[in-house]
Amino acid sequence: MPHPVIHFEVHGSDAKKSQEFYASVFGWDIDANNPLNYGMVAKGGDTGITGGITGGKGATMATFYVEVEDLEATLQLAESKGAKRMMGPEAIEGGPTIAMFADPDGNVIGLTKADTM
Numbered sequence: 053m054p055h056p057v058i059h060f061e062v063h064g065s066d067a068k069k070s071q072e073f074y075a076s077v078f079g080w081d082i083d084a085n086n087p088l089n090y091g092m093v094a095k096g097g098d099t100g101i102t103g104g105i106t107g108g109k110g111a112t113m114a115t116f117y118v119e120v121e122d123l124e125a126t127l128q129l130a131e132s133k134g135a136k137r138m139m140g141p142e143a144i145e146g147g148p149t150i151a152m153f154a155d156p157d158g159n160v161i162g163l164t165k166a167d168t169m
Contacts, residue, residue: 058169059117060093060103061162067091067107074105102169115152117162119169123151126163130155141165 064070071082071091082105084091093103120126123141130153131137138160140151149165 055118055120057116058101058119058164059162060101060115061117062103062105062114063109063112064105064107065112067105070107071105113160115160115162117150117164117169119164119166121166123149123163123165127151127153130161135161143168 062070062074064073067084067089071084074080074093075082080096080103081094082091083094084105086092088106091105093105095102127135127137127140134156135153138152138154140163141149142151143149148168151163152160153163154160
């Protein structure tokens with residue numbers, strides 16, 4: 053696969069409540085011990101992808117992140133096909149460089165710059 057899905061994210065109305073829900077339903081180990089209380093979900097062995105569970109910052113949603121070489125070029129291509137830029141590219145302090153767009157149906161898709169995750 054040329055551009056793999058490498059991360060998922062769940063935004064709930066209450067980060068702690070969402071983190072507790074997913075941990076109890078799926079048995080996920082969620083580490084939110086960081087300044088943003090962003091709940092990092094471990095990969096879970098040789099299969100699966102990492103994830104994050106957060107909340108309290110507006111709209112609720114679930115999304116996934118696709119790894120690409122050039123965030124700006126990918127955003128422009130998506131926009132030319134009817135997508136709407138939502139953010140970025142933006143370097144997250146201590147984390148990856150990301151961008152997001154809404155597809156023509158309004159689904160929010162994340163992008164990560166290759167080798168920054």
